[in-house]
Amino acid sequence: MSEHYFSESPTSPDERGLIRTKLRGFDFEFETSSGVFSHKRVDSGTRLLVESMTLPERGRVLDLGCGIGVVGIVAARLNPALEVWMTDVNSRAVSLAESNTKRNGVKATVRQGNLYEPVGGAKFDLIITNPPMSAGIDAVVRPMIKGAPAHLVGGSAFQLVVQSNKGGRTLSGIIDETFGNFEVTSRGGGFRVFTAKRP
Numbered sequence: 523m524s525e526h527y528f529s530e531s532p533t534s535p536d537e538r539g540l541i542r543t544k545l546r547g548f549d550f551e552f553e554t555s556s557g558v559f560s561h562k563r564v565d566s567g568t569r570l571l572v573e574s575m576t577l578p579e580r581g582r583v584l585d586l587g588c589g590i591g592v593v594g595i596v597a598a599r600l601n602p603a604l605e606v607w608m609t610d611v612n613s614r615a616v617s618l619a620e621s622n623t624k625r626n627g628v629k630a631t632v633r634q635g636n637l638y639e640p641v642g643g644a645k646f647d648l649i650i651t652n653p654p655m656s657a658g659i660d661a662v663v664r665p666m667i668k669g670a671p672a673h674l675v676g677g678s679a680f681q682l683v684v685q686s687n688k689g690g691r692t693l694s695g696i697i698d699e700t701f702g703n704f705e706v707t708s709r710g711g712g713f714r715v716f717t718a719k720r721p
């Protein structure tokens with residue numbers, strides 16, 4: 523059976539690759555591997571999220587389900603005053619996210635674990651995610667959304683990208699139910715970015 527990109531400990535051969543790309547006007551290099559999400563190129567949803575994300579001026583940002591670290595690394599590059607955390611369940615992704623921070627000359631705290639478990643009681647000024655839809659909405663994505671308010675300071679934001687015709691309506695419903703508000707802050711290529719504010 524083929525392995526999923528959200529395996530905790532991938533057993534597929536660790537075949538490395540390098541993605542060179544421009545995001546938000548800066549050049550980045552990301553080392554990738556088989557067994558992680560988007561191992562050939564930056565995913566279109568990730569790109570839309572990165573190009574449209576609204577970063578706080580200061581404080582902590584969580585890239586939840588960071589994969590090889592694209593979102594968190596761009597955030598750290600755009601605003602070095604931020605304390606960026608990146609977490610993922612996949613050990614290979616976490617190890618690449620960690621080395622990719624160094625490769626791109628930024629600092630971030632990178633931790634492995636399920637959902638919000640690796641951040642403990644930490645609170646954030648922004649939680650941003652391209653969620654693992656293939657891991658299951660009820661099993662993983664709903665708890666990612668439902669768990670967000672407890673890890674956000676008042677007045678902060680939650681941003682999520684999803685393919686409009688692959689769960690977009692369901693996720694917007696869960697976000698609305700959780701936060702009592704949401705806006706579509708960006709759209710393109712069949713994806714939408716939803717932004718909700720923690721009251």
Ligand SMILES: C[S@@+](CC[C@H](N)C(=O)[O-])C[C@H]1O[C@@H](n2cnc3c(N)ncnc32)[C@H](O)[C@@H]1O
Nearest residue numbers: 528559568587588589610611612636637652654
């Ligand atoms: C769609 S990918 C996005 C990766 C990266 N943020 C990007 O945009 O390139 C979702 C990520 O969530 C991770 N993931 C899956 N289940 C998880 C869980 N229970 N807790 C934390 N991360 C999880 C996967 O391993 C994967 O790296």
